[in-house]
Amino acid sequence: MYIQAEEATLKVGRRKCGPSVKRSSAGDKVVIVGGGSGAVGVIEGLRNLNYAGPVQVISSEGYLPIDRPKLSKALITDPSKIALRDEAFYQDASVEFVQDEVVGIDFGKKLVKTKDSKELPYKTLVLATGGTPRNLPLTGFRTLANIFTMRTVHDAKAIVDAIGEGGKKIVVVGSSFIGMEVANATCGNNSVSVIGMEKVPLERVMGEKVGAGLQKGLEGKGVKFYMSAMVDKADPSTADPAKVGAVLLKDGTTLEADLVILGVGVAPATVFLRGNDALTLEKDGSLKTDESFKVQGLDDVYAVGDIATYPYHGPGGEGSLTRIEHWNVAQNAGRAVASAISGKRAEPFIPIFWSALSGQLRYCGNTVNGWDDLALQGNPAESKFVAYYCKGETVVAMASMGMDPAMSQSSELLRLGKMPSKSELADGMDVMSLGAPGA
DSSP states (O other): OOSOOHHHHHHHHTSOOSSOOOOOOGGGOEEEEOOSHHHHHHHHHHHHTTOOSOEEEEEOSSSSOBOTHHHHHHOOOOGGGGBSSOHHHHHHTTEEEEEOOEEEEETTTTEEEETTSOEEEOSEEEEOOOEEEOOOOSTTTTTSBSEEOOSSHHHHHHHHHHHTTSOOEEEEEOOSHHHHHHHHHHTTSSEEEEEOSSSSTTHHHHOHHHHHHHHHHHHTTTOEEEOSOOEEEEEEOSSOTTBEEEEEETTSOEEEOSEEEEOSOEEESOGGGTTOTTOOOOTTSOEEBOTTOBBTTOTTEEEOGGGEEEEEOSTTTTTEEEOOOOHHHHHHHHHHHHHHHTTOOOOOOOOEEEEESSSEEEEEEOOTTOOOEEEEEEEGGGTEEEEEEEETTEEEEEEEESOHHHHHHHHHHHHHTOOOOHHHHHTTOOGGGGOOTTO
16 A cells, blocks of 8 residues: 555665665755654655755754654653664765754755854755644743643653653643643553643544543543633742642633643744745745645745645545644655655655554544544444544545554545445445455
């Protein structure tokens, strides 16, 4: 299958990209701004397509590209343990890493400007800067210590250090994927409370039935939920006024906290592009691209990952613009860019992501134009189900837990336009009964 679950993609990606690459002239240089999975997709795609030009990656994180989703799922603090590729891979592919922060780009002169006053030329530019975690513009959240966001290894280490030996009161603000994953990762020997604005966790993405089941699964692990709730402020600790001591809700509820972890979304990391006359950012700060992820209005400039708003042509998409904040999408978009740079046509891909909750959740597809019905097989509360999200009779997305083969099958059926109808699935059809989709 073209699209595989993320773990399988990672294993395949560890293979070397053929023989060592010798650089050609600097005039062919591809510069990638950002060191995440999108960058890895570009690098691997270019070298697999025998692109011999020099490749340079500019990243400010301080380590090689990592499997970022594992930070919130397992609070791993050693970047070498979650590196997408080891140093030998990049050496073999003749990729140069520059540890620096990009502060501006001269698109006319094709120069990338960095915080250390470097001006790095490019022939082709790929913007893959990812997202910046949002904070809360409320009293205490920007001033008190022990209030954390989750994006980097440094964030994970700070949280692990604050937890120490455990026994802490942890308040997680946000009931979407980051918040739910962090709650799951920390609830073993701590008291964890989750605050969410929705009726049930993940309601916007997964729907009320599935969200309620996932909530029940984490409640079975001791996690407490405060849903349909609004945060008022963070109060200081009486023992140490510099640190957080409680989170107050609008309804008057007070949740004691030794530390607070925010999972309230990310913004596209494009601050360095604000005010640049050569482009126009979308309202959310992202960059509008075409199907090959080429930035609108710019020559030889591409954008992938959290910062890219692109036309989606999967089932139900109809070319509508969407922005997807998932590891697999960024890496596949990077491969699509590599194809475009190499003069090749990229294969279409279906978005995939996974999450560690009461069990391993898998999801494929996209609901850019919404969904109006759900065909549910199994019980989310028992961590074993398949849920098909439908627009009319068309399945536009699928989620599963404890049913991995069904997810792999569905992703390929969606890609090929061979997914069964809502009515067939509602009647109990098993997608595995269809055999190999491409046969």
